[in-house]
Amino acid sequence: MAITxxxxxxxxxxxxxxxxxxxxxxxxxxxxxxxxxxxxxxxLVREMPxxxxxxxxxxxxxxxxxxxxxxxxGPGDELAILPPLAGG
Amino acid sequence: MAITxxxxxxxxxxxxxxxxxxxxxxxxxxxxxxxxxxxxxxxLVREMPxxxxxxxxxxxxxxxxxxxxxxxxGPGDELAILPPLAGG
Amino acid sequence: MPYLTDQPIDPSALLQSVESAERGGLACFFGVxxxxxxxRAVLRLEYSAYGxxxxxECARIVAETLARWPVAVAxxxxxxxxxxxxxxxxxxVAAAHRDAAFAACRHVIEEVKRRVPIWKRELYADGTEEWVxxxxxxxxxxxxxxxxxxxxxxx
Amino acid sequence: MPYLTDQPIDPSALLQSVESAERGGLACFFGVxxxxxxxRAVLRLEYSAYGxxxxxECARIVAETLARWPVAVAxxxxxxxxxxxxxxxxxxVAAAHRDAAFAACRHVIEEVKRRVPIWKRELYADGTEEWVxxxxxxxxxxxxxxxxxxxxxxx
Numbered sequence: 408m409a410i411t412x413x414x415x416x417x418x419x420x421x422x423x424x425x426x427x428x429x430x431x432x433x434x435x436x437x438x439x440x441x442x443x444x445x446x447x448x449x450x451l452v453r454e455m456p457x458x459x460x461x462x463x464x465x466x467x468x469x470x471x472x473x474x475x476x477x478x479x480x481g482p483g484d485e486l487a488i489l490p491p492l493a494g495g
Numbered sequence: 496m497a498i499t500x501x502x503x504x505x506x507x508x509x510x511x512x513x514x515x516x517x518x519x520x521x522x523x524x525x526x527x528x529x530x531x532x533x534x535x536x537x538x539l540v541r542e543m544p545x546x547x548x549x550x551x552x553x554x555x556x557x558x559x560x561x562x563x564x565x566x567x568x569g570p571g572d573e574l575a576i577l578p579p580l581a582g583g
Numbered sequence: 584m585p586y587l588t589d590q591p592i593d594p595s596a597l598l599q600s601v602e603s604a605e606r607g608g609l610a611c612f613f614g615v616x617x618x619x620x621x622x623r624a625v626l627r628l629e630y631s632a633y634g635x636x637x638x639x640e641c642a643r644i645v646a647e648t649l650a651r652w653p654v655a656v657a658x659x660x661x662x663x664x665x666x667x668x669x670x671x672x673x674x675x676v677a678a679a680h681r682d683a684a685f686a687a688c689r690h691v692i693e694e695v696k697r698r699v700p701i702w703k704r705e706l707y708a709d710g711t712e713e714w715v716x717x718x719x720x721x722x723x724x725x726x727x728x729x730x731x732x733x734x735x736x737x738x
Numbered sequence: 739m740p741y742l743t744d745q746p747i748d749p750s751a752l753l754q755s756v757e758s759a760e761r762g763g764l765a766c767f768f769g770v771x772x773x774x775x776x777x778r779a780v781l782r783l784e785y786s787a788y789g790x791x792x793x794x795e796c797a798r799i800v801a802e803t804l805a806r807w808p809v810a811v812a813x814x815x816x817x818x819x820x821x822x823x824x825x826x827x828x829x830x831v832a833a834a835h836r837d838a839a840f841a842a843c844r845h846v847i848e849e850v851k852r853r854v855p856i857w858k859r860e861l862y863a864d865g866t867e868e869w870v871x872x873x874x875x876x877x878x879x880x881x882x883x884x885x886x887x888x889x890x891x892x893x
Contacts, residue, residue, distance in 0.1 A: 421633065423631070423633055423700070423702060424631060424702035424704070424714050425702075425714040425716075468633070468636055468700065471635055471636040471639045471640075472636075472639070472640075473640075473698065487633055487636065487700070489633065489700050490702055490714065490716070491716045491717055491718040491719075492696065492697070492698070492699065492700060492701060492702070492717070493701060493702050493703040493714075493715040493716070493717055494630070494632070494637075494660060494671075494672070494695055494696060494699045494700075494701030494702075494703070495614055495660075495671070495672050495692060495695045495696035495699070495701075509788065511786070511788055511855070511857060512786060512857035512859070512869050513857075513869040513871075516869075556788070556791055556855065559790055559791040559794040559795075560791075560794070560795075561795075561853065575788055575791065575855070577788065577855050578857055578869065578871070579871045579872055579873040579874075580851070580852070580853070580854065580855060580856060580857070580872070581856060581857050581858040581869075581870040581871070581872055582785070582787070582792075582815060582826075582827070582850055582851060582854045582855075582856030582857075582858070583769055583815075583826070583827050583847060583850045583851035583854070583856075594749060594750055594753055595749055595750050598749055598768065602770060602823065604772060604773035604822050604823060605772065605773065605774070606770070606772070607769060607770050607771070607772040608767070608768075608769060608770075609766075609767065609768040609769075609770060610765070610766070610767050610843075611764075611765070611766045611767075611768075612763070612764065612765050612766075612836065612839075612840070613753065613763075613764040613766075614762060614763060614764075614836075615757060615761070615762050615763075615764060615832075616762070617759060617760065617761070617762040617834070618759035618760065619760070667759050668757065668759060677770075679772070681767065681769075681847065684767075685767070685840070685843075685844055688765075688840075689840055692836065
């Protein structure tokens with residue numbers, strides 16, 4: 408199966424707590440180019456309605472583990488944008 | 496009431512745990528000169544039967560508080576000779 | 584093992600789960616809902632979580648702790664609605680030596696606060712509600728890193 | 739308040755005695771009778787104390803702790819015959835902040851071990867008995883000062 412540069416990848420983006428309220432939703436499905444970084448996904452989310460209320464560099468988790476903004480997303484990945492943690 | 500240099504003072508000496516076993520008793524009543532130090536009382540106790548099985552510098556407490564061997568005993572004082580502590 | 588629960592946390596059960604005849608020292612920590620936060624009177628609160636990741640992160644914290652100290656560890660975090668005085672988090676650590684028990688217990692609570700995706704909505708006596716942000720100045724939180732600095736904390 | 743007891747120590751009761759709506763962090767420590775000591779199999783043991791001084795020393799330790807940290811403290815030490823798994827000492831400390839709770843809890847157990855006149859006689863699986871001397875090399879005790887060095891510890 409050939410992989411071409413313009414082949415897009417579908418990822419799930421989860422929003423929680425105050426961030427879910429700001430965007431009015433808890434789940435987004437986004438189609439992004441291969442090798443897209445977490446930081447680039449965040450830019451897309453920030454362009455959506457209410458997205459400008461997210462901080463520029465929020466905590467993120469990819470497939471249930473914390474990641475930095477330079478991590479790359481792949482097909483079927485679950486990216487979570489996490490408000491400041493308040494457990495414990 | 497005049498205090499003279501040869502007026503003796505009675506103190507109680509308590510022994511515990513392994514030290515009580517070594518001397519075969521838990522309580523001694525000793526008459527000592529005024530200004531006797533804890534260290535001097537220990538010397539007296541070490542001269543008693545079984546006393547040589549006590550260490551030269553055991554933990555001591557005077558009237559329910561830890562003291563060093565240079566503390567001075569007074570009338571009615573309770574001096575306790577404490578084996579190594581093992582609480583907690 | 585589920586680390587998150589919507590049921591009350593029982594301190595005795597948590598302690599018993601790590602006790603053994605080999606380990607003589609038990610250190611534990613319980614976080615209890617306070618009646619105030621950042622100077623405001625709190626009536627009650629609601630914890631929510633990114634459940635799957637919270638479980639995974641708790642499991643990683645416990646595994647890292649077991650790899651670092653010779654201990655047994657129990658960890659529970661409650662979610663849902665909590666009242667003043669309810670236990671929000673419970674940690675019990677048993678070890679042959681108390682140095683390890685204390686160090687490991689402290690490590691677990693610090694890492695839970697730093698890494699586990701749980702959020703807290705407080706309802707105040709004046710009728711208002713708010714998501715708690717420990718990174719905000721004056722929030723009364725201790726030792727919480729800023730949200731930027733914490734990015735990639737679990738990496 | 740009696741710090742020594744010949745009755746079982748109830749961890750939940752100890753925790754509850756320091757809980758308040760003001761203090762969200764509870765650190766605690768429990769010392770439990772182990773089935774081994776210095777490489778020997780222990781069947782059971784007997785704690786004895788210089789009761790009046792042990793009470794006074796515990797009271798001093800608690801007072802010093804309260805003067806140093808903004809905490810509530812509960813402390814119990816059991817005396818008499820204990821079986822494997824029984825709790826010998828229990829400490830619970832509540833504070834608004836966990837730093838203080840952990841530090842104060844650690845302080846109390848260290849001072850109890852260092853200063854409170856309590857002795858332990860162990861009965862071993864081979865039928866022998868012995869007074870435990872934590873100052874002796876190979877006794878397996880941690881952090882206990884030698885008996886000479888400890889003289890005047892409470893002064």
